[in-house]
Amino acid sequence: MEKRSIKIVTIGGGSSYTPELMEGFIKRGIPIKEIWLVDIEEGKEKLEIVGKMAQRMWDASPYDVKVHLTLDRREALPGADFVTTQFRVGLLNARIKDERIPLSHGMMGQETNGAGGMFKAFRTIPVILGIVEDMKELCPDAWLVNFTNPSGMVTEAVVRYGKWDKVIGLCNVPVGAMMKEPKMIGKTLDELIYKFVGLNHFHWHKVFDLNGQDVTQQIIDKLYDPETDAGIPANIFDVKFFKEQLDQMGMIPCGYHRYYYRQEEMLNHMIEEYNDPEKGTRAQQVKQTEAELFELYKDPNLDHKPEQLAKRGGAHYSDAACETIASIYANKNSHIVVSTKNNGAVPDLPPECVVEVSSHIGACGALPIAFGPLHPAQKGWLQVMKNMELCVCEAAVTGDYGLALQAFIINPQVPSGTTAKRVLDELLIAHKKYLPQFAEKIAELEREGVTIKDDVARELTEQGL
16 A cells, blocks of 8 residues: 655754755655744744755755745644654854853853753753644644754653653764764675664764674774774864773763763863854854855755755754654664663663664654663763753753752763852853743842853843843
């Protein structure tokens, strides 16, 4: 029986990543009848620019697909088969504050890790839960494919508080590893077996050949060959892991582990860029790249993804999102690394927790592949990080300031003490517009005269940005 064509809704459709998503759909020939790109009023101009480019991409393809644009997600959602999410609450100005406020106090400022990552979750989780409520009413059979960061925590909140199991959380980092590493040892991806375990932006992996022989160490050795392109994501400063550590664990950590295993060096690099008015933090650099991309997208003759998009750090996004949709639609049972309910794949964490693991993706969603127990070093990290995430998710839903403080204190990127509380308070003031659940505490902090130390973040806040 021939399967029917599908409707896809992308929330955050005005993102600079959307052309990569369109390219992925076109490349796979998924039978799409319509695509809806949804954004908010502040993103209207970008939505119109990207929407026109997306339509040009489809018009240049062999497929007849209509791209619809709207600022009302409830207009878009009825009858959707797949809803993809790729939005940033507060736009890039919020990310600038997430980075600069902690760095102004000598603390890690990063999009998905440390203080900034927790605040991105505080802003995002209430919004994703609102989307889930709309989906329950308007497209109750749809799959939610989430790429919004912090992807693992957002997916955890959807399952735990949204009570929505038809969700897959995605990240491009595992895709990048699987594209780069096989070449290092003279193999192709189909000649290797990958097993990933951990959390979003905090996973490890092992690699085997088709005879079941562990070839992880061969790749580790190649990572320290000066001729090797290690494939570090564009948004992560390249500091080598200590080889002795990788040799001991017999696993390859993801690029984001640098923020934990080489925290001193990563923090020093961030502070150096923070203090350089020519560079600024990563978010300020991305803002410039994004502005350049949208100028390119305005070209009425551009009907393909520009190479400059790789500078955003989200390369291979479509390989994860589109392959997931294709695998669910056609019951392909493809191996994809996703954030999904643990269900025993990682025995060191409760079965109801969301983990990021190798899974087979088919018509019933993700079937996680069991990895087994971890050794003490990785197990200890994993349990701390997961429990920190659970504190963040609950605080995002309840607005419990004490729990938010607990999350800050347990987070390895936040030195506990007076400075941790000060950074928490400044970020609450800075993001007041997007944190109604903390309104009572924010009003109290304002009465106490809490001010933002960083000039750039303070000016953005005063401008209502």
